[in-house]
Amino acid sequence: MIEANNLYKVFKTPVVREGRFSGLRTLFAREYTRKEAVRGISFQIEQGEFVGYIGPNGAGKSTTIKMLTGILHPTTGEVVVGGYNPHQERRKAVRNLGVVFGQRSQLWWDLPVKDSYDILAKMYNVQESDKRRRIDQLAELLDLYEFWTTPVRKLSLGQRMRADLAAALLHDPDVLFLDEPTIGLDVNAKRNIRRFLKQLNEDFGKTILLTTHDMDDIEQLCNRVMVINHGELTFDGTARSLRETIGLPTEIRVTFRGPFQLPDTLDPAIRVTNREDEIVTIEANRQERSTVDILRELGTWGEIDDFEMKEPDFEEIIHKVY
Numbered sequence: 031m032i033e034a035n036n037l038y039k040v041f042k043t044p045v046v047r048e049g050r051f052s053g054l055r056t057l058f059a060r061e062y063t064r065k066e067a068v069r070g071i072s073f074q075i076e077q078g079e080f081v082g083y084i085g086p087n088g089a090g091k092s093t094t095i096k097m098l099t100g101i102l103h104p105t106t107g108e109v110v111v112g113g114y115n116p117h118q119e120r121r122k123a124v125r126n127l128g129v130v131f132g133q134r135s136q137l138w139w140d141l142p143v144k145d146s147y148d149i150l151a152k153m154y155n156v157q158e159s160d161k162r163r164r165i166d167q168l169a170e171l172l173d174l175y176e177f178w179t180t181p182v183r184k185l186s187l188g189q190r191m192r193a194d195l196a197a198a199l200l201h202d203p204d205v206l207f208l209d210e211p212t213i214g215l216d217v218n219a220k221r222n223i224r225r226f227l228k229q230l231n232e233d234f235g236k237t238i239l240l241t242t243h244d245m246d247d248i249e250q251l252c253n254r255v256m257v258i259n260h261g262e263l264t265f266d267g268t269a270r271s272l273r274e275t276i277g278l279p280t281e282i283r284v285t286f287r288g289p290f291q292l293p294d295t296l297d298p299a300i301r302v303t304n305r306e307d308e309i310v311t312i313e314a315n316r317q318e319r320s321t322v323d324i325l326r327e328l329g330t331w332g333e334i335d336d337f338e339m340k341e342p343d344f345e346e347i348i349h350k351v352y
């Protein structure tokens with residue numbers, strides 16, 4: 031559905047000179063600074079996947095999305111989305127993709143929300159009956175009629191994001207690119223947007239690539255995560271395997287039926303962090319020992335009544351990856 035083959039993007043910016051006639055000299059200068067924003071990225075995303083694209087500030091996420099959607103030309107490499115190359119067959123490609131940039135609206139700032147949809151429907155050649163049906167459906171899911179006649183510039187950030195999401199879906203694309211759609215939203219608004227995105231993916235089968243700095247977005251929505259750092263893909267897999275790759279310890283809290291006895295020499299994969307009465311808390315690295323092995327070992331300390339496991343916090347994992 032989405033294919034990136036060895037994508038590379040270099041930005042060349044003229045070196046700004048100082049001193050007299052600096053403007054003129056900069057204009058004629060042939061000196062540039064080069065910024066390799068994306069350095070040879072390849073991946074394939076299948077229909078129906080919900081992929082998180084994460085990385086620190088300036089890693090190259092937005093540049094990748096702009097290349098995938100045809101806004102920026104790659105310096106080298108190729109993109110195919112829904113069977114079309116957005117740089118060579120732009121019209122056909124954009125019919126099947128929707129984009130939302132959380133930091134910037136694609137709606138007309140001074141016009142009432144509803145007018146933006148009229149313009150977009152014309153731009154995408156959406157039939158009047160289809161437009162009405164889709165708007166009704168989107169309005170129900172995103173509560174659009176609440177601000178239907180309000181100029182876009184007067185919308186709250188949460189309303190604006192809902193309006194932008196609906197705009198990206200008006201022509202019913204199969205593929206959605208979302209660049210930080212939850213940025214700056216309060217907890218409630220984030221929850222609503224996430225619920226909507228989940229529905230889009232699970233009920234309507236949309237393929238979604240999402241960039242975010244919010245790890246709850248990743249945890250709650252994405253079945254696959256790609257990590258980009260300094261323009262290169264450094265991880266591509268499930269959130270679970272990202273956890274395992276990083277190897278942060280899992281916390282296990284065990285309640286024994288009665289008194290328990292620690293062995294003289296502790297298994298090096300297990301670290302006791304707390305003990306009180308019949309309860310012991312340990313940290314264990316599940317790459318080194320399977321859960322079954324850990325519990326078997328704990329079973330030799332006493333008779334286990336109950337246990338709870340807490341996976342490492344996603345924020346901590348990301349901190350380690352970056």
Ligand SMILES: Nc1ncnc2c1ncn2[C@@H]1O[C@H](COP(=O)(O)OP(=O)(O)OP(=O)(O)O)[C@@H](O)[C@H]1O
Nearest residue numbers: 041043065067085086087088089090091092093094
């Ligand atoms: N038009 C441009 N001209 C020159 N350099 C650019 C341009 N656009 C982006 N860059 C540079 O390319 C690098 C990658 O930027 P990009 O916006 O893709 O990062 P990002 O991962 O989306 O970051 P953030 O999380 O902060 O949004 C940065 O160093 C940025 O300064």
